[in-house]
Amino acid sequence: MATVSENVEKVECGLDARRRVLNLAVSTVLLETGFDSADKMSLETLTEILQCFFTEIGNSARGFCELSGRVEPVLNDIVMGLMNMGISIQGIEQYAARPNRHVIQPPQQATAPRTPAMLSAGAKAKPAPHIPFHLPPLPDPHAYIRTPTHKQPVTEYEAIREKAATQKRDIERALTKFLAKTSETHNLFNTEDNQVYPLIACKPTFPAYLPCLLPTDQVFDFDELEYHFQVANRTEDMPTEKKDQSDNEGDNGGDNDNANNSQSENQDNAAPSSPERSKT
Template identity: 45%
Template sequence: MMQSYISEIGRCAKAYCEHTARSLPTLPDTVVTLVEMGFNVDTLPVYAKRSQRMVITAPPVTNQPATPRALSAGQKRTHPSHIPSHFPEFPDPHTYIKTPTFREPVSDYQVVREKAASQRRDVERALTRFMAKTGETQSLFKDDVTAFPLIAARPTTIPYLSALLPSELELQTLEETDSSEQDDQTDSENATGNNISDDPGADKENSMLPPGGVAPAAKASEDNVIDNPYLRPVKKPKVRRKK
């Protein structure tokens, strides 16, 4: 009933306001509405000054949140002379101009060295932990094996054998050099064979060969001599014995 009564007061006050060609109701419009609805307006001051009245305080004023500023990149361009000033402004330059967003690489020697050292230390630490977790480990304490894991030292029967044997890298380089020398020898032999077969005077050379049909070793060694001194086989010096 109270809601309908208040709604009727507001509707009638709005109707009286519009009847007088206004858009906002005022106090006289409300008084006329109460009089028309049969309410005694003189009793309002007495009712407002009663001892058991309930005062509704005004809501606290809260500060409006500050509108965040838009991130501006660069300086906006002004309008040229042929564009009126009431037109909207140009957008930020980064919307239509290419701007690099990557950082310049650090070229300071000290920073680069510190970064390389830290990366190397992290790699060694990670590799040590991986080997400690996957392989056999030892510990400084007998009770707790997982606190300070150490890579187990495997004793060998001949400890100096690893220093005498060549490493895997040296073996690989030796295999590569041997294969390259063999390829060069086969190519040279094929080339000499083709030259002999194509030469019209091959019969004369064959007639000059010894009865065994084999060329002297000196001539074969001269054909296989490599012009590049870095690719020639190593010649060991002759040891002279003291008399």
């Protein structure tokens, strides 16, 4: 879109420049004829007639040029165009050499806007000897050489804690706003819109003691219980003396268990022999 608008502006500027030259030529002819002033509408009409006349002559000259098998028209093509329009060219040299004619100065060339130079990053590398010379030069190095653009991760403790606190605060604010918009709210002030300092409504259960009286299934997590048992009975962080005592207690407990087991076995073995003794 930008290119089309620029081209349209250039064409309009060129048309305005040519129109001004034709307007100046008509004004000069009017001055030579004896007029001191002219109406704007009349001047524009004469300028339009002159422009149409030149356009018709140009089209006729181009037609005769193409019929002759040429690309660019010459003076004879223009003469043939004038004769085709019924205009005689006799006396045109005397009219061009008239004494009181005014010379129109050529319009000044407008300075073309300077295109800014392209920014270059780094020094361009010379082509390798195996690359032919007729190929275009290589672009800037940043166009084909890999350059990392990602930022290094933040590893500072203070920055990480600050970022975590900021994220937590933002989440809390967003959740509070969401609840305030989607659920019932109370207001500190009696206003119509009830949007000033909204308070999230608390919904207590009635009666409040009912959840405590309702029976629920108690689920035991055996893995968690085993973990707590291991943590409670660990001896890595205990002093050496207490650790030895606990080991001794564990050994004594093992001996007592063995003794109890042996006693129970003896009692079991002795139980069937009692009836035999009673018989004897």
